[in-house]
Every structure is written in structure tokens, then in C-alpha cells.
Amino acid sequence: LVSREVKPEDSLVRVGNLTLGGAAIHVIAGPCSVESREQIISTAQAVKQAGATMLRGGAFKPRTSPYEFQGLKGDGLALLAEARKETGLLVTTEVKDTATLASVAEHTDILQVGARNMQNFSLLEAVGETRKPVLLKRGISATIKELLMAAEYIVARGNTQVILCERGIRTFENMTRNTLDLNAVPMLKALTHLPVFVDPSHGIGVRKAVPAMMRAAVAAGADGLIVEVHPDPPRARSDGFQSLDFSEFEKAMGEVRAIAQAM
Ligand code: PEP
Ligand code: MN
Numbered sequence: 719l720v721s722r723e724v725k726p727e728d729s730l731v732r733v734g735n736l737t738l739g740g741a742a743i744h745v746i747a748g749p750c751s752v753e754s755r756e757q758i759i760s761t762a763q764a765v766k767q768a769g770a771t772m773l774r775g776g777a778f779k780p781r782t783s784p785y786e787f788q789g790l791k792g793d794g795l796a797l798l799a800e801a802r803k804e805t806g807l808l809v810t811t812e813v814k815d816t817a818t819l820a821s822v823a824e825h826t827d828i829l830q831v832g833a834r835n836m837q838n839f840s841l842l843e844a845v846g847e848t849r850k851p852v853l854l855k856r857g858i859s860a861t862i863k864e865l866l867m868a869a870e871y872i873v874a875r876g877n878t879q880v881i882l883c884e885r886g887i888r889t890f891e892n893m894t895r896n897t898l899d900l901n902a903v904p905m906l907k908a909l910t911h912l913p914v915f916v917d918p919s920h921g922i923g924v925r926k927a928v929p930a931m932m933r934a935a936v937a938a939g940a941d942g943l944i945v946e947v948h949p950d951p952p953r954a955r956s957d958g959f960q961s962l963d964f965s966e967f968e969k970a971m972g973e974v975r976a977i978a979q980a981m
Pocket of ligand 2 (some may be wrong): 957
């Protein structure tokens with residue numbers, strides 16, 4: 719169902735009043751985790767000002783260590799809803815499991831399925847039963863084919879509103895957190911009609927290098943970006959080392975716009 723052979727024209731994903739996968743590049747920005755009212759509202763205002771159309775923020779965080787910050791959970795969802803109301807930005811947050819799907823779906827405009835859950839088939843089936851747009855992230859060691867088959871699980875249940883997201887894969891290289899596989903962008907665009915987003919923050923995992931990969935992703939043909947932005951990255955409770963501050967994000971957005979216009 720997700721193949722371009724079956725449907726040659728691009729699929730557009732409608733989120734609120736936005737159309738993803740069309741001519742315009744859309745940027746989702748915000749902190750890795752929702753930490754406080756002040757943090758999420760100030761970030762929402764700053765990223766909106768810089769040109770982002772959607773806000774990200776984790777409430778249920780799948781952390782590598784069980785001793786790391788796991789997110790504000792229900793309180794985080796409520797704060798996202800406040801930020802949405804305050805700024806008009808649409809919201810995306812990760813759904814970590816089927817148990818919390820209903821409450822997450824109620825509070826978000828896009829359901830994010832994280833890399834660690836790309837082959838959680840029960841979760842894929844459950845989000846496939848909803849009619850919420852889904853941002854499906856590529857698994858840490860998943861092939862392009864496996865990503866497409868994961869999307870197929872969702873679409874097969876009737877939810878056609880799927881956005882694919884390249885977020886870096888694990889390779890032998892360890893100077894960067896992951897290796898952002900920009901090869902995946904033109905490959906996916908050729909293989910499927912679904913919109914393709916790129917997450918340069920997790921893809922490279924090095925703050926100073928994120929803007930270059932934002933530009934590269936757009937130049938490679940991505941339909942949009944998801945970028946981590948924090949008011950004070952060194953103090954972030956998760957992923958501060960790869961989060962842009964407000965002025966870094968604003969500058970990078972100007973560069974991204976210039977590339978998008980030149981294409
Ligand atoms: C995130 O977006 O903060 C996240 C956990 O991403 P991923 O699932 O790609 O690791
Ligand atoms: Mn993160």
C-alpha cells in the first residue's frame with residue numbers, strides 16, 4: 719500500500735490546517751523532553767517565531783537507562799496542550815506503548831513512534847486503528863525496506879496518514895551518536911508516496927553539526943525536519959548535547975529557507 723508503484727502521486731498528510739508532503743517544507747521543533755511549563759511555552763514561542771509550524775516534546779521517554787529521566791508523562795501531555803493553546807502550534811509527542819496510546823492520542827496532533835518501537839507490531843497495529851497522523855521513525859538498525867514494512871503495518875489497518883522519519887542508524891562510526899543516512903531520503907521518495915522527514919538532532923547527535931545536517935536534509939529532498947531545541951541546552955534533562963538554543967535554531971531556519979527556495 720505504501721509503494722509508489724501502487725500510487726504514483728505523492729500522499730499529502732493533513733495535520734490541523736497544515737499539509738505535509740506538499741511543496742512547503744515543515745519543521746517540527748522543541749525539546750527532547752517536556753520539563754516545565756516555562757520551558758515548553760518559551761520554546762514553543764521561540765520556534766514559532768523562527769518559522770517552525772509544529773512543536774515536539776517528549777512526555778513518555780524511552781530512555782536507554784531506567785535511571786535516566788523518563789519524562790513528565792501525563793503532566794507533560796497537559797503542558798504540551800497548554801503550549802499548543804498558547805501558540806497555535808500543532809503538537810507531536812511519542813507514544814511509547816499501547817497502554818498509553820489513548821491518552822497520548824487525545825493530547826497530540828501527531829503520534830510519534832520512536833526508533834526503538836519501529837518493529838513493535840502491536841503498537842503499529844494500534845496506531846493503525848487510530849485516524850491520527852503518525853510520524854514513524856526508522857529503527858536504530860533498520861533497513862529502508864524494514865521501515866517501509868513497518869509503515870505498511872499502520873496503513874494496512876486503515877490509517878493512511880503516515881510520515882516516515884530518517885533519524886540516523888547505528889554504524890561502526892562512534893564520533894557521532896548515529897550516522898544520518900541521507901541516502902534514505904531519495905531512496906524513500908522513489909519507493910513510496912509517503913512524506914519523508916529527517917531528524918538531524920538524533921541523526922548526528924552533535925549540537926554544532928546539526929544545522930549542517932538540517933541544510934543537507936532539505937537539499938536531499940526531505941519534506942520536513944524534526945529538530946531538538948532547548949532554552950538552555952547544557953541544562954536539558956535529556957539530549958542537551960544535540961539540542962540547539964533559540965538563536966542557533968533561528969539562524970539555521972534562515973539557511974534552510976534559502977535552500978528550500980533555491981530548489
Ligand atoms: C526523540 O525524538 O526524542 C527520540 C527518542 O527519538 P528516536 O526514537 O529517534 O531515538
Ligand atoms: Mn531526544
